Amino acid sequence: GEDVEQSLFxxxxxxxxxxxxxxxxxxxxxxxxxxxxxxxxxxxLLTYIFSxxxxxxxxxxxxxxNKKDKHLSLRIADTQxxxxxxxxxxxxxxxxxxxxxxxxxxxxxxxx
Amino acid sequence: DTxxxxxxxxxxxxxxxxxxxxxEQHMGHRAMYWYKQKAKKPPxxxxxxxxxxxxxxxxxxxxxxxxxxxxxxLNLHLHALQPEDSALYLCASSQGGxxxxxxxxxxxTRLTVL
Numbered sequence: 001g002e003d004v005e006q007s008l009f010x011x012x013x014x015x016x017x018x019x020x021x022x023x024x025x026x027x028x029x030x031x032x033x034x035x036x037x038x039x040x041x042x043x044x045l046l047t048y049i050f051s052x053x054x055x056x057x058x059x060x061x062x063x064x065x066n067k068k069d070k071h072l073s074l075r076i077a078d079t080q081x082x083x084x085x086x087x088x089x090x091x092x093x094x095x096x097x098x099x100x101x102x103x104x105x106x107x108x109x110x111x112x
Numbered sequence: 113d114t115x116x117x118x119x120x121x122x123x124x125x126x127x128x129x130x131x132x133x134x135x136e137q138h139m140g141h142r143a144m145y146w147y148k149q150k151a152k153k154p155p156x157x158x159x160x161x162x163x164x165x166x167x168x169x170x171x172x173x174x175x176x177x178x179x180x181x182x183x184x185x186l187n188l189h190l191h192a193l194q195p196e197d198s199a200l201y202l203c204a205s206s207q208g209g210x211x212x213x214x215x216x217x218x219x220x221t222r223l224t225v226l
């Protein structure tokens with residue numbers, strides 16, 4: 001089945017850029033999402049990208065998709081302490097299934 | 113209204129109790145989901161309702177019973193739970209259909225089973 005992997009932990013200094021990586025195995029993954037989860041809260045959709053795109057920019061967020069390597073990344077520019085959270089990537093297909101496959105999650109810690 | 117609401121926020125129950133979790137959305141979405149999330153883990157899909165019909169049950173034990181009374185409302189009935197069922201229960205909704213299915217999540221219900 002589909003496997004989605006992320007590195008567990010990332011620490012950056014306030015004002016630096018953060019890059020969170022995600023790799024997946026199913027080449028038929030068509031929609032790819034990034035969610036943010038703060039402690040004790042639900043998941044907040046940050047951004048998404050379709051598999052026919054290579055890049056998407058949304059304010060401080062840049063998503064890069066390398067379909068050949070099945071690699072997705074989320075870059076957060078000018079990282080702030082409020083960005084400290086767990087970030088999940090998720091992938092889904094167009095086959096009509098509503099299933100997301102979530103990555104393992106990356107805990108981002110922003111140091112002041 | 114782009115919000116998914118869940119009640120209660122916290123729930124503590126004994127193993128013999130019966131309780132229900134409630135989820136509501138008014139975005140006109142036709143797909144609704146229940147997830148279970150343990151600490152520091154990704155959410156695990158439990159059930160999916162599509163157009164008010166149960167379309168996916170991820171082999172969830174029968175002590176969890178979902179219900180979708182109408183297109184805006186999703187319930188999860190709990191009975192005879194075990195301590196290992198303690199977790200954050202998340203509800204989500206999406207447009208439905210076979211196209212792009214961005215899921216919007218509620219804040220979750222933190223369940224503790226004693």
